[in-house]
Amino acid sequence: MTTVVEVKNLTKRYRTTTAVENVSFSLERDTIYGLLGRNGAGKTTVMSILTAQNFATSGDVRIFGEEPYENARVLSRMCFVRESQRYPDGWRARNALKAASLIFPNWNEEVAQRLIKEFQLPLNRDIKKVSRGQLSAIGVIIGIASRAEITFFDEPYLGLDAVARQIFYDRLLEDYAEHPRTIILSSHLIDEVSNLIERVMVIDAGKVIMDESTDDVRDRATAIVGESAAVEAFAAGREVLHRESLGHVTSLTVLGHITPSERAQLTTAGIELAPVSLQQLIVRLTQAAAESKEVAP
Incomplete structure (x- = not known):
C-alpha cells in the first residue's frame, strides 16, 4: 500500500x-x-x-x-x-x-x-x-x-x-x-x-x-447476558467495556475473541451471546475512556 x-x-x-x-x-x-x-x-x-x-x-x-x-x-x-x-x-x-x-x-x-x-x-x-x-x-x-x-x-x-x-x-x-x-x-x-x-x-x-x-x-467485542454469577465468572480476567444488571441478570460487553468451545459452554449454561455493532463498540469504548479519566488520580 x-x-x-x-x-x-x-x-x-x-x-x-x-x-x-x-x-x-x-x-x-x-x-x-x-x-x-x-x-x-x-x-x-x-x-x-x-x-x-x-x-x-x-x-x-x-x-x-x-x-x-x-x-x-x-x-x-x-x-x-x-x-x-x-x-x-x-x-x-x-x-x-x-x-x-x-x-x-x-x-x-x-x-x-x-x-x-x-x-x-x-x-x-x-x-x-x-x-x-x-x-x-x-x-x-x-x-x-x-x-x-x-x-x-x-x-x-x-x-x-x-x-x-x-x-x-x-x-x-x-x-x-x-x-x-x-x-x-x-x-x-x-x-x-x-x-x-x-x-x-x-x-x-x-x-x-x-x-x-x-x-x-467486527469480532472485537461480544455482549453476554445471563445469570449474574455465571456471567461474572466467565468475564473474570477479561476486559469489560460495559456492565448492566437488573435483579439476578447481568449484561456485559467484553473485549476479546470467544472460542467456539467457550460459546458452546455459555449456551449450555443458558447465557446468551450477541454480536456488538460497530456503533455499540465505539460508544462503549468512548464511555470506558471517559470513566477511566474520571477515576484517574
Whole structure:
C-alpha cells in the first residue's frame, strides 16, 4: 500500500482547550476511512489541518510527501466537504458547482448532472435560501464528482432524509469502485456507514483510540447476558467495556475473541451471546475512556 497522508505528533491547542493531542496516523491510497467519534472529539480539527484550512500548534503533516500549507500541487489533489461550508453572497447552487468544476482537475460533469437529478437540487435558488438538506446535497455532489485523490466528507448527510442518504452511500461506492481514491468519511451515524468503510479511526477527546481495519473490529467485542454469577465468572480476567444488571441478570460487553468451545459452554449454561455493532463498540469504548479519566488520580 502507498501512504498518501502521514501525521506525526499532531497537536492543536486553543487558548484554554486542546482540540487534538499528540496524534499520529497514516492514510493509504485507495481506501475508505471512517473517522468516527462524538461531537467535539477533534475530527473536524484534524481534517481542517490536513487540508491546510487550520494550523497545527505542533507536529508534522505530510500529504503526498509534502507539506500542504500554501502548496497548490497538494491542495489541488484534495477535496474537503465541510459540514458548515459557506458560499459568497448571491451564489446559487449552479455557481458552486461551476466553481468546483474549474477547481478540481478530475471533475466529472456526467456524475454531477446525475446527482443533481437524484437529489432534486434546485440550481437557481439562492444558496442562503435552500434547505439544510439541499445545502448538504451540494457538498455531496462536489465531493463525489470532484474525483479528488483524497476526499474528506465532514458529516456530509446533515439534513438529508433516509432516501437521500442512501443515494449518497450508493453513488459514493459506485464511483469509488470505478475510480478508487482515498476517502475519509466523518460521521456519527456509525452503523449506517459501517458497510462503506474499510478502516476505522476513532478520535476521542483529541486522541486516536482506535485505528484498525473494519474486519478486525467486527469480532472485537461480544455482549453476554445471563445469570449474574455465571456471567461474572466467565468475564473474570477479561476486559469489560460495559456492565448492566437488573435483579439476578447481568449484561456485559467484553473485549476479546470467544472460542467456539467457550460459546458452546455459555449456551449450555443458558447465557446468551450477541454480536456488538460497530456503533455499540465505539460508544462503549468512548464511555470506558471517559470513566477511566474520571477515576484517574
